[in-house]
Amino acid sequence: MKTKVTEMFGSMVFDDSVMRERLPKDTYRELQKTIQDGRPLNIKIANAVANAMKDWAVERGATHYTHWFQPMTGVTAEKHDSFISPDGHGKVMMEFGGKELIKGEPDASSFPSGGLRATFEARGYTAWDPTSYAFIKNHVLCIPTAFCSYSGHALxxxxxxxxxxxxxxxxxxxxxxxxxxxxxxxxxxTVGSEQEYFLVDKAYYRERKDLIYAGRTLFGAPTPKGQEMEDHYFGTIKSRVQAFMDELNTELWKLGVAAKTEHNEVAPAQYEIAPVFSTTNIATDHNQLTMELIQRIAKKHDLVALLHEKPFAGINGSGKHNNWSISTDTGVNLLEPGDTPYENAQFLLFLCAVIKAVDEHQDLLRLSVATAGNDHRLGANEAPPAIISIFLGDELTEILKAIEEERAYSGKEKELMKVGAHVLPKFPKDATDRNRTSPFAFTGNKFEFRMPGSSASISGANIVLNTVVADELRQFADVLEIAPDLPSAVHALIKDTIHGHHRIIFNGNGYDDAWIEEAKKRGLLNLRTTPDALPYFIREENIRLFESHGVFDAEEMHSRYEIMMEEYVKTLHIEAQTMIDMTAKQILPAVSRQIREWSDTLCLKRQVGEQVDTSYEAKAVAMAADLQGAAFASMEKLKEEVASVQQLELEASAAYYRDVILTRMEELRLSCDALETMTSAQHWPFPTYGKLLFGIL
Structure with missing residues (x-):
């Protein structure tokens, strides 16, 4: 198996080893220099690379190529063109040139642009990203590319x-x-992104309109057993799921994705896959591929993968823990404390840059993960709260406190874990515990940003992280480069940073109500919902921040604000319309059939005689009729509210969906879920939580 995996890994990737083998030495060296220096690619070099890439792809069964890009939809996009070119004699040749490699021209008006493109301004460009390797997927050569408008704005x-x-x-x-x-x-x-997801039986999925249209269950009463027994987490993987995971690993390995870890997650029917760290750009590409393949391969096993952040109420949602660090090209992790972190000034300076960045830019970190789906997830069931804070653990917190107070740090030697049985090995105890309630936790040599949702691209969170830390490093460098005495200046900078930003450090329970009050006293933001968070993106100070580093210009930021706000509104609109549809066409008619059955039985019993007990049927009919009436009234009100919101401007519409429509949807759900608990299985119109969560055999 080892030989097969090592031979298989990266076999569908036009990576460095393939380029070294297939390109002339001069061409290879010039390409590497171009990539390292970030210069435009010479057309002669591009032609040589394109020809080698085409030959390699055709040998592996590829017939088409595509510029594979990541528009603001959050998923990937591709337009396929074949390699064939007529030879003038009734036959075709297989051709692919440097121009086709470097640039493509998809329609830019049909993707979200936030006003950057109008329908009559359709031209857009895709440009090859040579830092991310081309790969073959479904017999198509996929060339990772950037996507911009005719005016040069990033789309x-x-x-x-x-x-x-x-x-x-x-x-x-x-x-x-x-x-x-x-x-x-x-x-x-560098980033390692853990990916959580649910698997449900395809047959049950097909019977749930809410899963098909919204990706989450809009109705569903709790099952007698949920996750309270804690027996699913790391439990034995079912054979059917293991077969899916085996195929998923194989396909990911072929594409050079270093899928490393797989296991059952906390909730029933929930799972996780995690890769080895890679450069942030490549990690983002790989995560997009991972999500696509999870969904595609699941269907081959008669399963459906749910990537929604909260597909089921009352149990854990799914996140995408973003393990972020900073490394040099010489292999040094700049967030590695070493054995004596209190003496490691370079580490402490980079650590302080991150602390200051997270404190000063809580708003940007929160909005980088803001979606309608994630709003349901944050704050419970192992998802962090919406309040941003940093977990450092006792040792690092004590080190920083000692520096702030200008006193010596009494460092402790590594403690050995003793677990009581002589046959078991002793091993060093980690300097920090794990805090599953922290949004931003230091975990040894990296920070784990636990807030991103499972369906999101990790690009948004990492754009913010990279930019805000870059800004703090710039401020540090501006001070240190003119300092007459570097060691003293570094010490003073670290001390001042800790003193000014220790409010963001919190090692306690993020779910405790007392933390909400404490965070408020500290002046930390509590942006509970997406409409609360998104307006911060277009504040003047944030526009200046991104513009100063060349990451976004003002127009690009305003466009993204509009796109994200529209996505929130459209998501809730689809969910509300789906609830209305399911209630009117499935739930209310099903309950009527149940009430009729009870009523018929009640009449038959009464015909037998007064001595026959009819309390069950009588009470059931009365209760069900009351709940049915309440559900109908909520549905009618929801219809009116959805119709009225169409007249509002975007910001007002988002607030109305959050404050009015979501509340009405919850009201409708309560009545319908109560009806589910009363209605027999033969009448209830779609699979229950029991079947969805425990139906994979």
Whole structure:
């Protein structure tokens, strides 16, 4: 198996080893230099690369190529063109040139643009991103590309991510030069993104309109058993699910995705896959591929994968933990404390840059994960609260406190874990515990940003992280580069940063109500919903921040604000319309059939005689009729409210959906879920939570 995996891994990727083998040495060297320096690609080099890429792809069964890009829809896009070209004699040749490699022209008006493109302004461009390797998927050569408008504005998620990586590289290099790291050529952020998801039986999925249209259950009474026994987490993987996971791993490995970990998650029918760390740009591409393949391969096993953040009420939702760090091209992790972190000034300076960035830009971090789906997830069932804070653990917190108070740190030696049985090995105890309620937790040599939702692209969170940390590093470098005494200046900077921003550090229980009050006293933001968070994106100070680092311009930021706000409104509109449809066409008629059955039985019993007990039927009819009436009234009100909201402007519409329509939807759900508990299985019109969560055999 080892040999097969090692031979299989990356076999569908036009990676560095393939380029080294297939390109002339001069061409290969020139391409690498172009990638490293970020210069435009010479057309002669592009032609050579394109020809080699085409030959390699055709040998592996590819017939088409596509510029694979990531528009603001949050999913990937591709337009396929075949390699064939008529030879003038009734036959065809297989051709692919440098121009086709470098640039494509998809229609830009049909993707979300937030006003950057009108319908009559259709032209857009895709441009090859040579830092992310081309790959073959479904017999199509996929070329990772950026996507921009005719006017040059970014219409995608990749372009600003690459810009943010350049920004943090520039500022981190300034700091490293001050510390004498002359051998370092570049700095990159790295990410390992854990991906959570649910699997349900395809047959049950097809009977649920809410899952089909909205990706989550809009109705559903709790099952007698949920996740309270805690027996699913890390439990034995069912054979059917294991077969799916095996195929998923195989296809991911072929595409060079280093899928490492797989397991049952906390909730029934919930699972997780996690890769090895990679450069943020590539990690983002790989996560998009992972989500696509999870959904596609699940269907081959008569399963459906749910990537929604909260597909089921009352149990854990699904997140995408973004494990973020900063590394040099020499292999040094700049967030690695070492054995004596209190003596590691370089580490402490980068740590303080992150602390200051998270404190000063809580708004941006919160809005980077803001979606209608994630609003349902945040704040419970192992999802962090909407209040941003940092968990550092006792040792680092104590080190920073000692620096702030200008006192010596009494460092402790590594404690060995003793678990009581002599046959078991002793091992060093970690310096920090894990805090599952923290939005932003230090976990040894990286920060785990636990707020992103399972369906989201990780680009948004990482654009913000890269940019805000780059800004703090720039401020640090501006001070240190003119300091007469570097060690003293570094010490003073670290001390002042800790003193000014220790409010963001919280190692306690993020679910405790007392933390909400404490966070308010500390002046921390509590942006509970997407409409609360998104307006911060277009504040003047935030526009200046992104513009100063060349990540977004003002128009791009306003467009993204509009796109994200529209997505929120459209998501809730679809959910409300789906609830109305399911209630009117499925739930109310089903309850009427149930009431009729009870009523017929009641009449038959009464015909037998007064001595026959009819209390069950009589009470059931009365209760069901009352709930049915309440459901009908809520549905009618919901119809009126959905119709009225269409007249409102975007911001007012989002607030109305949040404050009025979501409340009405919950009211309707309560009545319908209560009806589900009374209605027999033969009458209830779609699969219940019991079948969905425990139906995979």
């Amino acid at each position: 995608d998620k990749k372009t600003p991510l690459l810009r943010s990586m350049q920004a943090i590289n520039r500022q981190a290099m300034r700091i490293l030069k001050l510390f004498g790291n002359e051998d370092v050529g570049s700095v990159k952020t």
